Each structure stands twice: as structure tokens, then as C-alpha cells.
Amino acid sequence: MTMFQQYMFNKPNIYRVTTSTRFEFINLGLMLLLLHLALHQPTENSPLVSALLLAHIGFFLLWQPALNATEEIHLKTLIPVLLLNIALYLLLGDWFIALWIILLIGLTSGSALVNGFQRTLYALSAVILFLQLSLILTPRLFHLNVLDHELEQIIFYVLLFACALLILWPCKKVRSVKIDYLHSILISFGLFSFYVTSILISFTSNIHYLQSLLITALSIGVFFIILSLIWLPRHGLAGIGQIWEQHILNIGNPFENWVKHTSLLGQNKKITPDLYLENSIKQLLTLSWVSGVKWSDNKSENLYGEVSAQQTLFEDNGIRMILYSHIPMGSALKIHAQLLMHLMSYFYNSKLREITLKNQTHLKAVYETGSKLTHDIKNILQSLQALTGVVHAADDPAESHQLISKQLPILSQRLQNTLDKLQTKTDTGKSFKQMDVWWTELQSRYHGRDIQFVGETDQNTSIDTDVFDTVLENLLENARNKRRTRPETEITTTIKLEKGQPVITVYDDGDPVPVSKTNVLFKQILPSKDGYGIGLYQSAQLAERNGYQLQLIHNEPSNVCFQLSSSKI
Template sequence: MTTFVNKLIHKKELFILAMMLEMLHLAIWVDFGSIVSRSFMLSHLGLFLLWQPVWRGDEKLSIENTFLFIVFTLALTLLLNLWLLFAWLILLIGFIGGSVTLDKNERNLYVFALSFVVLELLFACVPELANVKIEQKQIFYLLLPILPIFILFFPGNKPGHQIQMVDFIHSITASMLTSLVSLGSLLIMFINETSYFTALTQTSIAIGSFIICISWLISSQSRFNNVTQLWSSFMLNIGTPLEQWLSELSRFSEKQNEPEEFLEIAVNELLTLSWISGIRWASMDSKGEIGEITRHNTRFITNNLSIDIYTNNMMGGALYVHCNLLVQLVENFYVAKLREKTLTQQTHLKAIYETGARITHDIKNLLQSLQAITSIISHDSSGSSFEVSQQVLRKQLPNLTQRLQLALDKLQTPQDHNIEEIYLKDWLSDVKKRNSHNNITYQEQVNGDPTIPVDLFDSVIDNLLENIQTKQINEPDIEVTISVICNEDIICVMVCDSGSMIPDNISRELLTNVINSDNGLGVGLYQASKYAEKFDYDLKLVSNQHGRVCFELMSNHKSD
């Protein structure tokens, strides 16, 4: 029993539609214009009010709408005649033909209902208007009521079913085509003096062929691409030229960097559309309202935005699709602005991180240099090498002071510090002085004396020598060679040591990723490699074998 009741509830709309059509049939065929006929018409209009797709079932009718429907009902019932019936049938065809749905069963259902109303118009109303007698008229009277019965065999609405809105373009198209068929049939009948059935057949074939040709012309399978483009442009340009609107939106996107400011401008641009009265929007960081707030609103919710669009009339299906497209475009531009802002922040943080990492290694190298100087002085406890210690201090302290001041300047202006350049020979002489206490062999092939970014070269050399010193803890007999090559085409500095090779799992990612290592390799060389790219230099591991491990810093441009 419960299952049967549930099926009846799900088929309630089907039952109302079937009864509405049956009452219409009886109002037309049972002594049209009499009190009985008017009673059937009144019942038909009452059922139509329950079925109609204009107002939702839970929506409260306004006083104006209620008054208009009562006046319309009284006029159609009390003043019932063939012309009013013709107008009502055309209007009803628009309601049924304009119902947009994606469900196959619902489409078939509306086809049945539409066929019934069209047959009533063509074989009951139009012949009576033109005083045309139809042979075997009783056949239609007996067979037409069978069509609404088939509606009851369709499956009922599923739970959560939403009432479909009436599409204005579909409604107008269905109504006008039906009017054209009916009136065209009468015109051909009177001109050619043929029977009504013959004229109706000729008109239907002609209009059907015309519709098929137009459908083929605007389809993507035809060779008339220009017609297809014109049709597509018309469907997209409901209310405004889409290309112009997109151009304005792109221009605003280029000018505005802040996402919320761009969103406000984009919403104002939406309000320029003639069919939009007001807009209320809300994002994660802002909300606002603009224009006139009317009683007809449609809400569009995306991942980042909630936009209510207010119109003077209820929004139809085609207009809803078009408006949804515009909202999606605004949302995509807005998300792009959010990502751009996030990327800018990440880039800024990355620059600070990279600068901090380089400064950390610079300070670490300075501390190691100070440690080496302190070690020399502390080992001279008897004072026998006092003059040597003083000489080392005089050579190294000014250089350490200069390098420390450079690190402090970077801390104060991490992104805007000036790039200091010195001559290659002066830099090489300075390297020799700084590392005079280390056992390093120098090889020079320098033709000319170009300028180089001292910060980059110092950072690379210090990191490479620091890593070699770490290796010397376990391999004290390592020999170190620094080769400098300079000619018209390249500037190349190569640092080699005779120690053990770098493990393959480390060497593969040594200069491309930050890695963890026990022998001093890791973030220092990675930062040095990235820093070299900014000056159009390459830092590479050119040799990795036992007894010869070489790193090379080479320019990608010609020397000055």
C-alpha cells in the first residue's frame, strides 16, 4: 500500500497534466461555448495553475499576479470564443514547447503533450474559425483523448526533481511555427482551392523542409562555416556584444593588480548589461551591492564567488546559460588575480630566502676565515712568528671587513643592493691573498682584463673551497688547483681537487636541488648555481672521478 501511494505521489504532476489536457479536449468538443464547455475550461485553467512552470509550487503569488490570473480566467471562461481559444492554444503551445529539460523521459512527455495541443489547434479550432468542414471529424473527437492517457505511463519525477524554467526563445519559436502552419494551411487552401488536409500537408512539408535546411546550415557539419559563426555569435551575444565585453574585462584585468578591486570593477561592468538591474556579490575577502534590488533574482555560486543577479523579469533558460557564462568568466579572471597575488608574494619570499641563504654562507665563510686567522695566532704562543702573524692580520682584516660590510648591505636592502664589479686580475690577486695560508695551485690563461661580478665569484669560490676543506678532514693530502681562463669569448674559473668522487646519488642533484649531505655539499652550491644564472653564468660539475673532482664557473656571454 505504501509503495502504491509513493508511486501516486511521484506521478502527481503527470496526472495533473493528463487531466488538464483532457479537460481542454472536453471544453472544445462538448458543445463549445455552452455552460458545460465553460465549466470544462474553468477546470482546465485550474489544473493549468497547478501544473504551470512559471511560478514554483512553494512560491507565494503577488497581488498583481493573482489579480491578472483571475481576470484572465474570467475573461477566457465568460467570453469564450474561437479567437480566444486560438490565442490560448498558441500560448499553451509556447508553455509546453518552451520547457527545457535534459531528461529523455521528460522530453518525450512534453512531445506527447505538445502533439496533443497542436492537433487540437489544427483539427478543432482552425477549421471552425475558417468555417471549414472536415470529413470524419468524429474520429479526432474519439482518438485525441487517448494521447493524454499515455502520459500516465511515463515514470514519475525523481526525488529532488527541480521544476524547469520556460525558455523564451523556444516558446516563441514553437508558438510562431504552429501559427504559421495553421494560417499558412488556410491561405494555401483558399488560393489553390484544395482541401484542408491537402493544404495542411503541403504547408507542413514546406515548413519542415525549411527547418531542416536551416538546422543543417547552422550545424558544425555543414560547409557554410560563416553561417554557423553568425548563429553562434548571436547565441553568445544575448544583451551585449560578448567580444566587446571580454575586451573591457581583459583591459581592467591588466590595469588592476588587487583581486578585490578588479572584482568590484567587473561587477560594475556586468551592470552595464541592459537586462541586469542590480547585483549583490560576496567573495572570501569582500562583499558588496550595486544597482537596484528587484524581486527577481538568480544566484550563481562558484568555487570563490557568490553572485546574485537581479532582473526586472524572471530569467529564462537561454539567458541563464548566457549569464552563467559571464559569471564564470569573471570568476576565472578573479582567480587568476588571486594566483598572481599569491605568486608575487611567493616570489618576494623566495628572493628574501635566497638572499638570506647567500648571506648566511658568506657570514659562515667569514667566520671560518676568522677562525683560521685566530688559529695561526693561537699556535704562535711563544711569539716567535709575531711578524708573520701581523702580516697575515694586515692582509686579511681589511678584506674581511669589506666582505662583512657587503653582507650587511645585502641585509639592509636584500633585493636592491648594487652589483659591484671589479677587474678579473684584481679579483684573482685578492683570492691569492685571502688563501695564502692554504696550499692552492693557480693556473692562469688571462688575455685582457674584463670586469666580473665580485659577489658571484667570491660566493662560488668560497663555497667550493669550504667544501674542499671539509673533505680535507678525512683526506688531508688533497691537492687543490684553481684555473682561470679568459679570452675574447669566455671567462672560466675551474676549481679542482684530487680527493674522492662525489657519490652519484648526490652529484645528480647537487646543483639543481637542495640536498642533505655529510661532507659539506648541499644548499651552498645550490644557491651559488641559482645566483650564477642571474648573471648569465653556469656553474657545473665537469669532472667527478677519484683523484679529479672539478667545478667550473663559465660565462654564457662574451667578455668585455
């Protein structure tokens, strides 16, 4: 068995002729050349004309822009096309050639949507075909005496040269051309209308065919000039272009109204995600082409409307949505439906995230309030422990009794304020005292803890005790924690007035705050074993909410200083 027989045995139904994009314009030029030669043959020489047209169809298949964009020609494609063309030619004759040329002009013009010199070559091929149709074939069809013999010869050789130019032009880098079929159909229809109009004008007005051709071309040119003028909006009037774009965007449906309704539902803070979804789908079902929507997630599945054969599927973040329509959906309508379902899913997920964020915010508020009150209770307990230690260490019972009688009412009042906040679930941070009274109470609370208090107060100035107590106790406890590793650490608290506002600093000569923590010290909760953790973060947040600011103004070895002041200073 020969190699050819083996090949035909393995591929019995397919005959393949491989082409290359390098020969694209060679095939195109030969196709036009053979058609040109066939049109100039006498009608009596039908065998030669048939042979030339058959070869023309063959090179068309090699060019094959409308049949197969790949580089192969299959036998199942070749035989039906050849039979169809032969049958139409035998039935219609030159009229079939005229329609065939109009189709070729549309295909070459549709191929001209490329860049570079390819565009010029395809435009040249369209011109060749148009001249063949209007100056050679049309006079034969309608028995018109358009050109004299010498001019016909000139046009013949000019078109012959143009075809040779397509064949012989060197194209080193040729890309395969994709046909814009809609563009080709529109051009073919427009050329057919132009062709028929020019012939009708010639016969009805009894004018020369070339004059009617010129009149038709000028009329169409004026029409396109007027169309270009009214296409864009001018003098406050909407142009045809805007009306066309609105038609494309809406696709005959109240798309903008649905989006507006959906966005208003999304802005409603009280509406639940399920209620939002139900109202949006009900509004979607008012569209004329929508018959039903099936919505499902990991937990539930619901059907709104009716099921139909036409459907489009949308899946995103565990949500599966099927939109059913009354009519078959094309590509544009499917994109439109995907956009509708994407918007609905987006707003639905936004409502779910809104609820999650609201819950997280509520839990964060409860956590911060509980943490702050816990911190206050811890400070009160530390004050009680310090007071108990002083009483046990005192030798004079009268002095101990006097100290207890001063401190217990203050601690009782602080504990009562903390319990009131816990019961009412509020943290107003508004409890004012005179500056000198608060300063005296602060010194008495830290009596015997080896802390220096320096500064002068004003009895006419009020101070927010809740803010200053919380912040100062946190700063002093952080400073006292340094004495666990360095007992000789000195702690100094100063108070002064600047522009009528109290300014308090807490200084110690211990180790500085680590550099890695200074940039985020008051901005987030930091893990800590001996201070600078959640307490400073809560203190800074409390101070900021009440118009104060907490700052680390010095952070050096043996010089660490925090300052609490009004943000207006």
C-alpha cells in the same frame, strides 16, 4: 470534535490534493481525453460540455506544470484559476478554447526537453492537441467543411486511442518535469502565428483550408532550412549564430573594450594598485547602464559616481564592492556585473601581490648579499686566526715575518673587496687572477692546517677568484669541521684543466652527507650545526650565476668529494 473537524480547524484556508509523479501521464492523458470529448459534443448540449471542460481544468491542476511544481494544490491557487477560466469561457466561448489549446501545446512542448520515453509521450500529447485545434475546433470557428463524416470518425477514434495510450502506458520511473517557460512561450507564439497565417491564406486566396495549412507548413519548413544554412559561418562570413553570441556576450555594452583597457592597466608595472583601481572604475563608469561604484576594504572606503536604487554586491578576500545601475538589473545583467567586478578585484589583488612579491624579492636579495658578505668576512677572520696561530707557534721570527708579509696584503685586499661590495650593494662575482697565482695564494692561506693540495696549473688561464674563493673556503671549512669529532680526517684539494676550464675537487674521508639532505643540498637552505647549511646553498647559487656548477660526485663513508667545474664541460 471529529478528526476532519480538527484538521479543518488547524488548516482553515488550505485544501490539499496530493499528486505523485507516477500519475503525471495519467493526469495528462485524462486531461486531453476530457478536452477531446468536450470538442465532439454538440454545441446545444452546453451543460455536458461545461462539465467536461470543468473536469478538464481539474486534471490540468493535478498535472499543474505551470502553477506549482510541488506535489500540493492549495485552495488559494485552485479558486482563482477556476474563476478566471470560467469567466473567459463564458466571454469568448470556442475562441478561448482555441487559445487554451495553443497554450497547452506550448506547455507540453516545453516539457518535452526531457530525455527518454517521457519526451515521446509529451510529443504525442502535443500532436493530439494540434490535431484537435486544426481539424476539429478550427472548422467549427470558421464554419469550414474540411473533413467528411467518415474521416471525422476515424480521427476521433485515433485521438481517443492516443489519449488512452497516455493513460494506460506503464511508466515505472517517472521524473517530475520542469517547464522551460521561455521555450513554451516561443512555441505558443509560433503556433499562433502559424494558425492565423494558414486561416488568412485560406480566406484571401479562396483555397481549401487543408491546402493553406500545408502551404504554411512547407513555407515555415523552407524558412528554417534557410536559417540553418546561414546560422553557421561559411566561406569566411560570420554566421547569425556568431552575431547572436556577440550580442549576448556584450549585452549592448563595450565589454571587450573595458576588459582590454583593464588588462593593459594590469600589465603596466609602474602603476600602483590604487591608481589602477581608480582608472578601472572610471572606465567602468563610461558604460551606459552603470551609475556608480562603491569600493571598500579593511582600511578605506570610496564612492565613484552616483548612488542609485538598483545595485549588485560583490565580496571577495576582504573587498566589498557595490555596483549601482540606472536601470533594474535582471539575472543576466547581474551575472554580467558580477563578472566585471570579479575581473577588477582579480587584477587589483594581482597588483597587490606583485608589490608584495617585489618587496620579498628585494629583501631576499639583501639577505643573500649580506649573508654572503658575512660569510666572506668570517672566512677572512678564520684566515687571520690561523695566521696568528702559526706565528705564535713558529720558533723563527724571520720565518714568521716572511709569512705575515705574504698573507696580510692578500687578506687586506680580500677585506677591501668585501667592503666595496657592501658599500656599492652589488655582488658581481667578477674578479680574475691567473690560475697559478691564485693556487699559490690558496695554499699559503691554508698553510699549517694539514690540507693536501694536488694538481698542476696553467699561467695562461684566468680564474674567477670571487667564485672560487667563496666556494673553496666553504668546502674546506665544512671538511675541517669534521675534525672536531674525528681529528684524523684527511682533506685533499685537487685542481686540473678539462677542455681549457679549471676543475677543482675537495675530498675528505669523513662521514658522508646524510641521505635526507642529498636531494636538496644545493636547492634550499638547510638547518645545520656542522656544515651543509646556508653556505653550500649560497655557493651553488653564486657558481650557477657565473657559469659554474657545484656537485657532490661521491658520498660514501670515507669517500666524500665535492667538485666545482664549468657548466660547459
